Amino acid sequence: MPHIDLYQAYGLDRRQPPDALAAQLAAQLNSIDPRDTLSCNRIDTARVILGDPARRARYDAALGDPAAPVLDEAALATIAGRPVPTAPRTGLAGAFAETSFHLDAHSRRYGQLLYAATRAVAATTTAGTRASPPNRVTWTPPGFDHLHHSLWAQQHQTD
Template identity: 60%
Template sequence: MSIDLYRIYQLDRQQPPEALAQQLERQLVATDPSDSLTRGRIETARVILGDPSRRAVYDQQLGDPSGPPITEQTLAALAGRPVPAASPLTLSGLLASTQGKILAGGAAAVALILLLVIAVAAISGDEDGGGAATATSGEGSSDGSASEEEITPNLFYANVGGTVHKRTGRDVIPPQRIRITESVNFAQAAESIGYDEIQQARCGAPPTTGQTNLIGASAYVTTYDQLVTRWGCDGIYYAVVFDIGGESPVVAEAAQGTVDRDGYYSDPLIERIWNGNDPAFARKASVFDMKDEGFIVDSPDQLPVTAVSVAKTIGVKQATVITAIQVEEDESRVYFLVPDSLSVWVGELEANPDK
């Protein structure tokens, strides 16, 4: 019997990949961090269902009754990830597993006691300063804590509403935030393709999904490390492409075009980007992006006033983004677009000191 990810995680098959990825990410956040097996399975599902090409392959296999069954090995190969496995036995796991065996002999009990003594000594250290410190690099603060909190960067953990209290289910202040490092204005590139002040007044700068005459305002990263921003207005499609291979995004090309009744595009670049069939502009599989969400940033006053509001559930300022993108898993670099700003904003995910 094949593994049906939609049934297991109660997902709507009609939802687009980005929506499924967000739902699975929320399930991941709600899962016990020590449960590596369940977390690994959810992450594998997110990588598959959140990527259009991988999802298409999976859906085809799932819908083929004559094909081989879909196993965890099948899913791992499709996602390009290892097969999910349980965490190695920890001290607490060792205690649980040996609890019924302690009475088997005095030697086992002595060994367990010695193990506990060693573990406590390693954690607490020598109170009078004669013992070895647990930190291996850098200098700790005066209270013995690390001077900088180490995190695994995850865009979802900077999302307002992405973190909830386990008992109450209410939103809490996200444990991470986006530290804004720079912004790259592309107003000149937009004007060069006809997105002038008149169009900006009609559609927005850049267009927001709240405008009724807009089409598909979004951004994504390609397999060739290009950041594509695209939007449509009044039947005209626009795109500005950035090279993000260096330290800062650089405008590489820009275009605008239309589509006739037969589906033919007037500009080849617009066709390659909007049609979605050109491998050079395929969406990068490892990218994690979120659309029309609120995020915590370090300095919201840098952003346009219309992009900043107070999150009612937690009472802090948030940045409303059109699209936020974390290009590589476990890497801190983030690109995002906000309303009323013809700029690509760049930031780094870091621990939120207000958490």
């Protein structure tokens, strides 16, 4: 299986500095339908990796090393400091997963308000996990990588 080449996948010039690549990827992210969470997560993971000099150096070294482990989505998630994608759950775990609310790691250009109407919701960042009780609004600042999760189905609204 070949490496995932983020430069080729998103039409980026390798000679550009990290901040320019991050800006180009942010523009791509803002131009797609936000309901396409798979594409949003992939572009945002590329932005996190290529926009950070240390992560980009680690990625570039692995991309240029034919003996390096394959750069697949799990490897990219690790480099980006995000949860590794997991296989679909079956049995009881799958039943609970279907009744849960989960937003994968992401960031927002203008920040994010999240209202959990009936259940507690947790927000996880690099600083840790914080829980919010039902019927409260949480705020995540712009450009802050985070994910949201609740163990039970709920009505929710995001802005």
